Structures are given as structure tokens and as C-alpha cells.
Amino acid sequence: MASLQLLGVSKVFASKPTREVQAVQSVDLEVKDGELLVLFGPSGSGKTTLLRIIAGLEQPTAGRVLLGGVEVTQQPPRERNVAFVFQHGSLYGHLTVEQNLTFALDQQRASRSWWGSGSAARGELSNQQIAARVREVAEQAGITAWLGRRPAELSGGEQQRVAVARALVRQPQLLLMDEPFSSLDLPVRQTLVRELKQQLREQQQTAIYVTHDLAEALAVADRVGVLIGGQLRQIGDPREVFAKPAGDQIAALFAPLRLTERPGWWWNVGVPSSGG
Known part of the structure; x- marks a missing residue:
């Protein structure tokens, strides 16, 4: 951070x-x-x-x-190693939840290789480490049961929860969130706000x-x-x-x-x- x-x-x-x-x-x-x-x-x-x-x-x-x-x-x-969560999570619809989270880490790994010498200082995750990190964050976010599902099979609130998890799986220096729950009903927003604040703390x-x-x-x-x-x-x-x-x-x-x-x-x- x-x-x-x-x-x-x-x-x-x-x-x-x-x-x-x-x-x-x-x-x-x-x-x-x-x-x-x-x-x-x-x-x-x-x-x-x-x-x-x-x-x-x-x-x-x-x-x-x-x-x-x-x-x-x-x-x-x-x-910059900055993660961004938009109002609509922009998940990849053709990928499962697990693949969405894994893709975020794969992209990060590719970027680190592109940076050259800077990647050595940060270290690169192995495939096993990526899988373990995805499972860890999924458990923290309460989305383990959805790992095999695709975004279309999830509700709006569930999709945004996955979008936040996808951002956090990268362990960014800074997390940016642009009205991530504004399109959701109040009871769902209430639950997600509580969960988000607890996760960030x-x-x-x-x-x-x-x-x-x-x-x-x-x-x-x-x-x-x-x-x-x-x-x-x-x-x-x-x-x-x-x-x-x-x-x-x-x-x-x-x-x-x-x-x-x-x-x-x-x-x-x-x-x-x-x-x-």
C-alpha cells in the first residue's frame, strides 16, 4: 500500500x-x-x-x-499498480469468476515482465502462487462458491463484489472506486458497504x-x-x-x-x- x-x-x-x-x-x-x-x-x-x-x-x-x-x-x-473499480464492474463475460481474478494477476505479471529490471524487485508470482492468491481473496470476499460461474449467472451486487475482489487480488498500492454500488438497491448497498469497509480495514x-x-x-x-x-x-x-x-x-x-x-x-x- x-x-x-x-x-x-x-x-x-x-x-x-x-x-x-x-x-x-x-x-x-x-x-x-x-x-x-x-x-x-x-x-x-x-x-x-x-x-x-x-x-x-x-x-x-x-x-x-x-x-x-x-x-x-x-x-x-x-x-502505477493502481486498481480501478467502476460503477459497472466490467467483468469479462466469457470468463468464470476464478478466471477473472486469475486474469488480473496474469496481466500484472505480464506488466512486471514488460517493466524489465523493475520486475525483479517486485518478484513474479508462479502459477501455484496465483491460484493460492485467488483462493485466498475469494474466501475473504465470500465469493468462493461462485468461482466456477460466469458474470451473467450473478446478480448485480454479486458482480460488484467480484469486481472489488478482482481489484484487491492484485494487492495494488492504491484502490480507486467510482460509485461502485450506486446502481444497486439500498439493502444490497448496505451489505456491500459493510463488507467493503471491513475488507479494506x-x-x-x-x-x-x-x-x-x-x-x-x-x-x-x-x-x-x-x-x-x-x-x-x-x-x-x-x-x-x-x-x-x-x-x-x-x-x-x-x-x-x-x-x-x-x-x-x-x-x-x-x-x-x-x-x-
């Missing part, structure tokens, strides 16, 4: 020859090793663009990206989770960052950010979710009960 730093990161898109769109504006951000940061904000606030910059899928117009203290701004995605996995759902953000985050108009307007402990929004725009975002109206379980996701 690794820490992440964004230093003055901006992204401008040219939608027309005479018009530019500032998607991300001078974002400074640090995510600590093993921390789960949630980026919250309305649609179009720059959340996904920021994730894509971190993953190397977009190049910033300005600024720097550091992973584990090493600048990766110009590195292609395959050299157990593995001390550094992660960034994007959502436009405030209740979900407050439930999942170690810290929550609020993006509006491409700017990081506030960041801090979820309860403190909710209690003391930094400005009227943030307060307006929080207004629909008053404390007395919030489903009580959101505050308790991943928090052990007093009985241990």
Missing part, C-alpha cells in the same frame, strides 16, 4: 475550439497509507476526472501526482471512494472530501464536515440529509458493537 499526494492538479477540457471546461481546479490532496478517503460531490463536480488522473487514464493540464512519495504524473497506468488498503450519495460518504469514509465545480472545498472527519460545512454551497448539499432523518445504520457501518 502507499500514500498519495496531489499537488496543484488541474484539468481543462476543450469542448469547442473557443471554449474550455475546467473540470478540476488546483487540487491539493494527501491520502495517508491505509486510509479510506471518500470524495463526495454533485454530478459534474470533477470526481471521476480526478480518479482518472490518479489512475493515469487522463493527463493533468497542470500539477503533480505522487504515489508512495514517487512522482507518477507521466507514468502510464500499467506502471483488514488489509490496510489505501483507497479513494467516489460517491454523490452523502449518507454513503459519511458511512464509508475515514475522511471525506467535498468537491464542487472541480475544487476541493472541504476535507476532514465525516462527522465534523457534516456538522460544520465550510460554506453555503456545502451546507445546501447536506441539507436533505438531516441527522434525525438519516438511517441509523449509516453511522455504524464497520464500527464494532459494544459487545465486541
Whole structure:
């Protein structure tokens, strides 16, 4: 796992020859090793663009990206050891669940060989080690019974659980998740959020989770960052950010979710009960 730093990161898109769109504006951000940061904000606030910059899928117009203290701004995605879970898991439909997880490790192994001398430092997994790693992660994620199935045989929630497992099987330095459960019903989301937070805590996995759902953000985050108009307007402990929004725009975002109206379980996701 690794820490992440964004230093003055901006992204401008040219939608027309005479018009530019500032998607991300001078974002400074640090995510600590093993921390789960949630980026919250309305649609179009720059959340996904920021994730894509971190993953190397977009190049910033300005600024720097550091992973584990090493600048990766110009590195292609395959050299960053960053895993990305999308809103729809993008599993390979012609492969079984086990093959999807194995493929992720095979791709990682191929990338390490492509890196040349860097692969020796990281070491390469044997076929036996890959099989053992897949079984270990499947057990941790509770998907062992599905290893022989194909994605079409799974529900939406089951597919997303597999997508998260496929990302974690690689033991990435950083896990990025772009609204991974937003298309699912609330009871399914509740279960998956609990499982995800527990998994990330157990593995001390550094992660960034994007959502436009405030209740979900407050439930999942170690810290929550609020993006509006491409700017990081506030960041801090979820309860403190909710209690003391930094400005009227943030307060307006929080207004629909008053404390007395919030489903009580959101505050308790991943928090052990007093009985241990």
C-alpha cells in the first residue's frame, strides 16, 4: 500500500475550439497509507476526472501526482499498480469468476515482465502462487462458491463484489472506486458497504471512494472530501464536515440529509458493537 499526494492538479477540457471546461481546479490532496478517503460531490463536480488522473487514464493540464512519495504524473497506468473499480464492474463475460481474478494477476505479471529490471524487485508470482492468491481473496470476499460461474449467472451486487475482489487480488498500492454500488438497491448497498469497509480495514488498503450519495460518504469514509465545480472545498472527519460545512454551497448539499432523518445504520457501518 502507499500514500498519495496531489499537488496543484488541474484539468481543462476543450469542448469547442473557443471554449474550455475546467473540470478540476488546483487540487491539493494527501491520502495517508491505509486510509479510506471518500470524495463526495454533485454530478459534474470533477470526481471521476480526478480518479482518472490518479489512475493515469487522463493527463493533468497542470500539477503533480505522487504515489508512495514517487512522482507518477507521466507514468502510464500499467506502471502505477493502481486498481480501478467502476460503477459497472466490467467483468469479462466469457470468463468464470476464478478466471477473472486469475486474469488480473496474469496481466500484472505480464506488466512486471514488460517493466524489465523493475520486475525483479517486485518478484513474479508462479502459477501455484496465483491460484493460492485467488483462493485466498475469494474466501475473504465470500465469493468462493461462485468461482466456477460466469458474470451473467450473478446478480448485480454479486458482480460488484467480484469486481472489488478482482481489484484487491492484485494487492495494488492504491484502490480507486467510482460509485461502485450506486446502481444497486439500498439493502444490497448496505451489505456491500459493510463488507467493503471491513475488507479494506483488514488489509490496510489505501483507497479513494467516489460517491454523490452523502449518507454513503459519511458511512464509508475515514475522511471525506467535498468537491464542487472541480475544487476541493472541504476535507476532514465525516462527522465534523457534516456538522460544520465550510460554506453555503456545502451546507445546501447536506441539507436533505438531516441527522434525525438519516438511517441509523449509516453511522455504524464497520464500527464494532459494544459487545465486541
